[in-house]
Amino acid sequence: MTDPAEQAPRAADLTALGRSLSGCRACPRLVEWREEVARVKRPAFRDWDYWARPVPGFGATDARLLLIGLAPAAHGGNRTGRMFTGDRAGDVLVAALHELGLASQPTSTHAGDGLELHGVRYTSPVHCAPPANKPTPAERDTCRPWLVREMELLHPTVRAVVALGAFAWQTVLPVLAEGGWRVPRPRPAFGHGVRVQLPPAQGDAAPLAVHGCYHVTQRNTFTGRLTPEMLRDVLRSAALEAGLDPR
Ligand code: SF4
Numbered sequence: 716m717t718d719p720a721e722q723a724p725r726a727a728d729l730t731a732l733g734r735s736l737s738g739c740r741a742c743p744r745l746v747e748w749r750e751e752v753a754r755v756k757r758p759a760f761r762d763w764d765y766w767a768r769p770v771p772g773f774g775a776t777d778a779r780l781l782l783i784g785l786a787p788a789a790h791g792g793n794r795t796g797r798m799f800t801g802d803r804a805g806d807v808l809v810a811a812l813h814e815l816g817l818a819s820q821p822t823s824t825h826a827g828d829g830l831e832l833h834g835v836r837y838t839s840p841v842h843c844a845p846p847a848n849k850p851t852p853a854e855r856d857t858c859r860p861w862l863v864r865e866m867e868l869l870h871p872t873v874r875a876v877v878a879l880g881a882f883a884w885q886t887v888l889p890v891l892a893e894g895g896w897r898v899p900r901p902r903p904a905f906g907h908g909v910r911v912q913l914p915p916a917q918g919d920a921a922p923l924a925v926h927g928c929y930h931v932t933q934r935n936t937f938t939g940r941l942t943p944e945m946l947r948d949v950l951r952s953a954a955l956e957a958g959l960d961p962r
Contacts, residue, residue, distance in 0.1 A: 717741045723860035729868050733771030736842055736861045742854045745843040752789045752844065766796030772838030772865055773798045777872045779834045779957035780817075782808070782950075783862075783883040785930060786841035786850055793844035797826045798837055804931040808837075811946045815961040817954060834959045838865055840886035848932075855886060862887070866894040874921055875957035877949060880930030881905040887925070892916075896923050907941070908949065924956040 717739040726732035740746045753765030770787040784804075787793045791802030799805035805823040812818035812835060819831040841850040841858045850858075866873070876891070878884035884905035892898040896913035903911050909927040928949040929941040936942075954961040 719857060719860040723864040726864055726868070729772070729776045729865065732861065732864055732868065736769050736771055739769045739842070739861075741857050742843060745841075745845055745850070745854060748846050749789075749793050749843050752793060757790050760790060760794055763794055765794045767793060768796070769842035770796060770798050770839075770844075771842065772836055773800075774832035774836030775834055776836075776868075777834075778832075778836035778869055779872055779959055780836075780875050780877070780954050781866075781869060781873050782835065782837040782877045782879060783887050784837065784839045784879045785848060785882050786839050787844045788848075789844040795825050797823070798839065799823055799931075800828075800830075801825060803933045803936070807931045807936050807943070807946065811943060811950055814947060815951055815954060817950070817959065817961060834957070835954075836869070838862065840883060840890075855882075859886070859890065862890050863893060866890055870895060870920075873923065873957075875924040875926065875953040877926045877928050877953045878905070879928055880932075883930070884925075884927055891923065891925070895920060907945065910952070924953065926953045 719741055722735050726735050749767050753767035770792040788802045792798045792800060795801040799808050800823045809818050809823040810821045813821040817833050817835050823830050840862050841855055842861060878887055888898050888902050891913060895916050897916050898913055905927045907927055907929045911925045913923045926949050929935050951961045
């Protein structure tokens, strides 16, 4: 049985981290679900050989801006093996990044499609697709060492984080407190457009700006709760603070 708390700290870089977490089977319910989805499939994807494993973070290994979602989608990342790839959420997010000049192309359809992110990376607090997109608190906590290590490895370069949704916000703040930044008490509440500046816990390390943004779920984007303009505004502000040069 994989133990993320034991394995994640050993990863020397983000490539090793992705390799290690791709073999993780620490959450029995999620392992069963991700593999069941891959067996049953969606009719539109019946010719696909689903990834059906944990999905690592994707993008620049020296990212200045990190976007944090929730978990891979059952027929998106769990099918394609790449986060925000092959589903509506990825379509919306990558189109916005491309408009800002932070992605090489406006679409994200499969792992070999050539997409590159410029100075940006995205990851999630839970790396396996959960039933109904709802991981349990125990699953979130079990997966947490992977995110802690990813933040440690990005520490030298990352200057801004965008938490996509309340789950990401609530999960990442304790991780950042552990990772070398001072998080206010009580912890600030999630909201779209909320921004918090976290000073370094010690020394002359750089501060980190954390931005809240509604998640790019189909429900949020179809209902207009999150419009393309709202998404672009948050991403642009965060990118500027991260020292990137968005259009
Ligand atoms: S959710 Fe995280 S900890 Fe659980 S099996 Fe997947 S990768 Fe491992």
